[in-house]
Amino acid sequence: MSLYDILVEQFKKDPKYINKNVELKKWVIIQRAQNFDKELLDLLIQNDVLKKEFFVNIQGILIFKQNLFIDFLEQKNYFNNSYTKYKNKIGLTIDGMYLKQRNDIALIWPFKDCILEGGQTKEEQSRKEIFFNEILAQDEITQLLEPKVLTNAKHFDKNGEKLVKQFNRNEEGIITDNLIIKGNNLLALYSIKKEFAGKVKLIYIDPPYNTGNDEFKYNDNFNRSTWLTFMKNRFEIAKELLSNDGSIFVQCDDNEQAYLKVLMDEVFGTDNYRETIVVKTSTPSGVNAINVKRGERLFKVKEYILFYSKTPTFRFNPIYIKSDFNPNYRYEVIKRDDRYIIKDLKKQYKNNIELEAYALKNYDKIYSLEKK
Structure with a gap:
């Protein structure tokens, strides 16, 4: 009912x-x-x-x-369960007032108050995507996001595959098996919410880039709005799944990077923004060079990974990589109790010969420091 x-x-x-x-x-x-x-x-x-x-x-x-x-x-x-209660004015409201009725400047997009299922399989590409409005379609949204039954579970090992009778769990009752869930990601995320809410330490998402060449081809009249709605729905549940010391990494390219940053600021909070990591993905040659020569664009050699934490108290966990001695290495790492102390050797041994002599005697404590 x-x-x-x-x-x-x-x-x-x-x-x-x-x-x-x-x-x-x-x-x-x-x-x-x-x-x-x-x-x-x-x-x-x-x-x-x-x-x-x-x-x-x-x-x-x-x-x-x-x-x-x-x-x-x-x-x-x-509106017969319409896509949005603002059918003709595309939902551009704040506190119930249309933007033209206010003097405020606001960053907002159509369908922001909606849930988009966003199926992306080949069978679903031709269907009419429905925007369920949070006010008009509460019961429809509840049905969409309530847990679904996971079927046909299989276990894969060196001997092949076999049906799973039950999952392995730790002392706290949490599933310890590595899971690959095939299906709509929004439905899947909400289906594991009860099991894993507040327990996930790392989420990495490589979403459709909304370039027109990927599978995200719904609602062309509001392409960016559709894409932002698609992402917002998934970020909201992803945030619920993250533990307090958890973090999320989202990869994208120039096409939506700026909009994605603003959206993630809103969902995760600006205080939880950690880094924008630039990833080199190609070299300035081949097709890249041809497009530049035509004057179409500059070399496209990078993508971005937006990095947010669940809480502002998040701290990096450095990985210390032991290495053979090199005069350029300048750090000595000493563990005291439960913490590491880093000493700058070049400040203590200004003469390179002295540094080398010390490092050779204490090679087991000389590290290069990389932030991961």
């Missing part, structure tokens, strides 16, 4: 909210909701589903989400 149907059934318990055709008197309900009518709120609270959707519990006190309830009641079924 949909959320709207549950709402109708609940209001049927009081005749003042139902007309002779057994339909909701929407404007009666809306007027009472605007006045925080006690009888109306009591009726809503009596149903657990409606209580969960239209109230928030703050320190034991239930707060009625009045605007959400009224918005839902006004718009539900009016």
Whole structure:
């Protein structure tokens, strides 16, 4: 039963909210909701589903989400579960007001208040992608994001494959098997949420680059908006999966790097931005050189990896690589208790001969320092 149907059934318990055709008197309900009518709120609270959707519990006190309830009641079924409640004005609102009604400057895009399933298999490329609005389609979104049954699980080892009867778990009951889940990534991420929320230390994503040449070809009229919605939905669940000391790396190219950075700032927070890593992916030759010669563009030899942590307290864990002595190495690493102390040898041994003599005697403590 949909959320709207549950709402109708609940209001049927009081005749003042139902007309002779057994339909909701929407404007009666809306007027009472605007006045925080006690009888109306009591009726809503009596149903657990409606209580969960239209109230928030703050320190034991239930707060009625009045605007959400009224918005839902006004718009539900009016557009027949449409892609967005702002069908003609593309959702460009802040706090319920269209941008042209405000003096504020805002960075916002169409469909930002929507959930996009975003199937990308060859079978799904021709389908009409649906934007489920967070207000109008709460029940549809709940069904989309609730855990799905994982089927046909197989175990692969040196002897081949065999069906899995049960997963291996540690003392805390967490699955310890290496899992490869095939399917829609949004559905898969929400399906493992209960098992792994707050437990994932590292997420790496190599999403479609939205270049027009990849598989992301939905809704061409709002291509960038569609892509941003696609990414935002996945970042929100990825953040829930990350542990407090976890981090996420997202690879992209010039096409969406700037927009992706702004989006990740919003979802993960600017305080949790760590680095933009530039990766050399090709050399200035071959096809690259031909395109430059034509005057089409400069050499395309790099991509980006945007790096964010779950919390601002994140710290790098350096990896110390033991190496043969070289006069250019200048660090001595000494472990004391549970921490490492790094000494700058060149400050202690200014003469290169002295440094070399010391390093040869203490070669087991001389390292190059690389930040990973």
